Amino acid sequence: MNPKIQSISISQSSPLTVLDIGFVSPLATGWKETCAAIKAGYDAFVYPHNSAYSSIYPIARVPFDETIRGFTRLAHLLRLAQENLDKKYGSMPVLLAMPETSRGGLISETATHDALFDAIATLPAFHGKFLRDQITCFYQGRTSFAHQLHKAHEILLTGDYEQVMIMSVDSLLFPQTLNAMLADHWDCDPILNKQRLLTNDNGDEHTDGFIPAEAAGIVVVGLAENHSPAIQIDGIGFGDEPAPLLSKNICKGDGLAKAIRTACSQAGHSLKDYPVRIASVSGEQYFFQEATLAQERNISTKTAHQPLWHPASGIGETGAAVGISMLAMAIDSFQQGYAPGDKAICHLSSDNSDRAAFTLTYKH
Template sequence: MTPALFITSMGMACPVGLCVASACAAKRAGLSALQELPFFDNACEPIIGATVSSLDLALPAASRMSGLMLHALVELIQGAPKLDWTEVPFLLCLAEPERPGIDIRGIAQTVIHDASSKLGIQFHPTHSRVIPSGQVAGMHALHEASRLMQETRAPACVVAGVDSLLSALTLQWLDQHRRLKTATHNDGLFPGEGAAAILIQAYRQPGTCLEISGLGFGQEEAPLLSNKPLRAGGLTDAARTALAQARLGLHEIDLRLSDVTGEQYGFKELPLMEARLFRTVRKEDQPLWHWAEAMGDTGAIAGIVQLILADQAFRKGYAPGTTAICLSSALAGARAAAVVRDLSRPQGPL
């Protein structure tokens, strides 16, 4: 059982905005940063994706991702309560090391060095760590943050992530596996990039709007590249656990957020999970929100940006209700879910 967690500050830098407010406003307005990139697929056609235009694509990958991460951290620190940052663990979410074009060690070292040298911020020296789990990294980091705050009495944890699919090796690998969306192949994704960070605390602070009231994890036996029949067992297990911790049924969830990227696999997995968990008919609409239509697949920040979007929707009153579920699926089969509640509006009876 994971105790309730609270988001007390956040920051974000992505193709549709260099801060939380602008990015979520762009998403709400239906804006998209998808465009032709200076990369070509194996058919010599321009690849469509989304890039943060303020950072030169010619920069080394580690330097570029560190620049994205610093944008998000500056915003988070400016909005955070007063803290001794040396007591705060920094949990850095990155892509899986198996993905071509990713240098986990190089990115982590550059981010930590730049946070210290450029921002003057030093995080906890022994409890900080890298979580290279791809799309589910943010949810795993929340679980680790809960553990650290219980066992070490840390006042807070920074859950941060940065990722970019805009490297030649990554794009080539995606194209080889027919995972890029092109003019002749609709069952694919648009590559994107971005950075996001949230400050997690065990107690509600003034102005806190979002409570994470349930976390769940699972393992899918038929991941995307396995060619096995999909039953969505992993996502079902993750969602069932998160809902049980929050003491809610799926029919009581007002909003779904997902890291679906445009590939048919993800859109098949969601209804399979829902068919196994719905036990009561829900007459009200239960919309599905995802960032991919605005900025493509952003990899390791997928879970974090879902939480940020839910917070902003609750805070500004455009969410369809007071409860939401965030769903993440990694390529190798790991699944994760988080149930969140709006603290700014009265809750109905549980």
């Protein structure tokens, strides 16, 4: 479980604003292209070649050099995301989210950090951008982006910086990770006897699962008061779920409900004021049910329509990178005019107890 986060009233102390964004996904190299493909109904799901599971388990792989593997591949995904940024940037505080170390195939925070940083350091695109002791790493999984926003806000309020760079990269396609997922101890959870991966095997289908994928994103943020903001992040909330995915207890949505309530309160709104929700759900019914329970516990009056969007429907389960994909989906919907309003709430749930939410407002 993650350490307790002391929520700050981001709206009262100055909202964050998004200054730039870059993203690469299995659908496209570019956040606008990825969002356009999702909106058009495309997905990036394929079946791996030359595998015993090639006709059973779909995956979503970023379409570039397949010979680049492991942490070197993650570094190159970040390079592609950097190339999608509108501007070039010098050195600034960098907050990097990477795969949870509890995931199959990964050893420790130190080993994961060193392996990824060493891979990044070999790429000319990142030379001079940050030093090893000037980077803060996050390992909370899907909720990492909210923790990064919280830390960025703290840095911008208390430091001498006007910008902070948030980087997220993840892949569930490491051979070690896939082997662990396909092993008996992961394929069927020892507590719930629950299979985690989506399968399609000629009648022996398992629909209560996710499609493993990979993605990378970079977001540059600043304080709204120092810029001319179009997108404001005006609320961030956290919560702890007492009955997470691997618990024998029944989830009532307590942790996510608290995170949503806190984020909405900071922004000066209630959940019913948000015409759309964007979620980190990627296929497993547990998280869809949790999202419904959290909504019901935060809305006292009936709402006519509040759709739930989830980028995983097009790009698969991207772990720590999902937060930036949700942000990209919100920004694209605002800019392209298909958002049902000028506000959105995003909520994230990790496999453990960590829950988070953040709110967005579009300034026309």
